[in-house]
Amino acid sequence: MDASAVQLERSEQRVIEPPVEMLPTEFSDWQRLLESRVGIVINDRRRYFLQSHLTARMREVGIRDYAAYYRYVTQGVDGAIEWTSLLNHLTVQFTQFFRHTPSFEVMESYLSERLKTSPGKVWSLWSVGCSSGEEAYSMAITASEVLRHAGLPETYGVFGTDISSEALNRARLGLYMAQKVQSVEASLRKRYFQDHADGRLSIVPALRSRLCCARLNMLELAKAPLSGMDVIFCQNVLIYFRRWLRKDILNQLVNKLTPGGLLVIGVGEMSNWTHPELVPLGDERVLAFTRRVA
Ligand SMILES: C[S@@+](CC[C@H](N)C(=O)[O-])C[C@H]1O[C@@H](n2cnc3c(N)ncnc32)[C@H](O)[C@@H]1O
The missing domain is CATH 1.10.155.10 (Chemotaxis receptor methyltransferase CheR, N-terminal domain)
Structure with missing residues (x-):
């Protein structure tokens, strides 16, 4: 299992x-x-x-x-x-910061590369089925770190969408039990979280302001006014759906990616799936693809 x-x-x-x-x-x-x-x-x-x-x-x-x-x-x-x-x-809302480390490592090297090929581009990042925000904030931290190392300003935004309004409220609040933040590396914790008197930690306002949350049913992706995404994470959600629906959802997500954009799926959540516009990343630790540039 x-x-x-x-x-x-x-x-x-x-x-x-x-x-x-x-x-x-x-x-x-x-x-x-x-x-x-x-x-x-x-x-x-x-x-x-x-x-x-x-x-x-x-x-x-x-x-x-x-x-x-x-x-x-x-x-x-x-x-x-x-x-x-x-x-x-x-809905099962279990989530964690940097839940699947290799996926975030891949995102980091992808964005570092994008800085060289498309300098000055404002990145649009999307956590699909973001639950209480841990995945979306992990994406934000990854992007912030890449830009910080390059000495550049924070030019990106993260969208977090979910069907659960309660989970989205928690994501917007960005306040977490100390135990939840343990998986975040100490230097990142210091930079992106602040302590509360009751022992909980909150996301620093500058990072929190990068996240925009909205209620969105993944069955209605075609209607979503989101497009030109540079990175999309869709992890630990597809497992609840039938295979034909997973394919349908992934096809919709491809349409939402910018040419050259990165799609990261949960490992094992979609086997033997290909798409004519996608190139697999070729890193066996992750299930990730980039969209072909026409
Ligand atoms: C297990 S959590 C995964 C959170 C995060 N992506 C991660 O990998 O840690 C699954 C999330 O998918 C959401 N979800 C389930 N069905 C959905 C649907 N049809 N549309 C949008 N979100 C959905 C749930 O509300 C829940 O927050």
């Missing part, structure tokens, strides 16, 4: 109270709803995860049965609002 699967399993074990057992028809209604709206596949192995998180939310809103709650979230404005809240419960 790889690290993401272990983390997924652990997060799914965070169950507060025993859930009510679901009828088979209720389970398939909820499966269909989640897959059609957000792409997330809930197979039989994750039935308990679905039941426990639905039950927790149903208790909060005072609804006791799955069918009634289903009707509630699928109808009217109140349902749409409730759906947004429910997604905060049903």
Whole structure:
């Protein structure tokens, strides 16, 4: 079992109270709803995860049965609002700073190279499924470091998008438990984080101001007004989707890359995938591609 699967399993074990057992028809209604709206596949192995998180939310809103709650979230404005809240419960938001080190090393050498070939370019970076911001800030730190070493001003912006409004609020806040920041190298921690009296650490305002967060469903990428991206990270999200949908999402992301741009996917999240406009990076530690320059 790889690290993401272990983390997924652990997060799914965070169950507060025993859930009510679901009828088979209720389970398939909820499966269909989640897959059609957000792409997330809930197979039989994750039935308990679905039941426990639905039950927790149903208790909060005072609804006791799955069918009634289903009707509630699928109808009217109140349902749409409730759906947004429910997604905060049903999405796995585990993340870490510099979660996959080789991916950030690749990004660093890619940007250093780009400085030589396209000097003066303002970089657009994108963390797709950014959760509470750790990946997006790690991208920002990587870009800041490359520019700092070159003695250049910080000319870049990072977009962080996610389906979970709660995760995005945490990303915007940029305030983390000390334990979360432990994976950040000491010199970077000193430069890009500040201590709080309660022991937590926050991202320094200059770095935080580089990040722009927005709620975006990956099933609606075609509609997203984002294009000309220099670097896109899409890690630990595709694993929840069916293979045809992963391909579809990746094809959309290619359209969002600038010619010469870099796409970094989670290792093992998409096997045997090629795209006519992409060149694999040829570093077996990562799953990364650059877009061909016409
Ligand atoms: C496990 S986290 C990964 C965070 C980060 N990319 C990383 O690698 O550490 C997965 C994130 O994807 C988001 N997500 C799941 N389905 C999504 C969808 N259809 N559209 C946008 N974000 C989605 C979840 O809300 C969650 O924050």
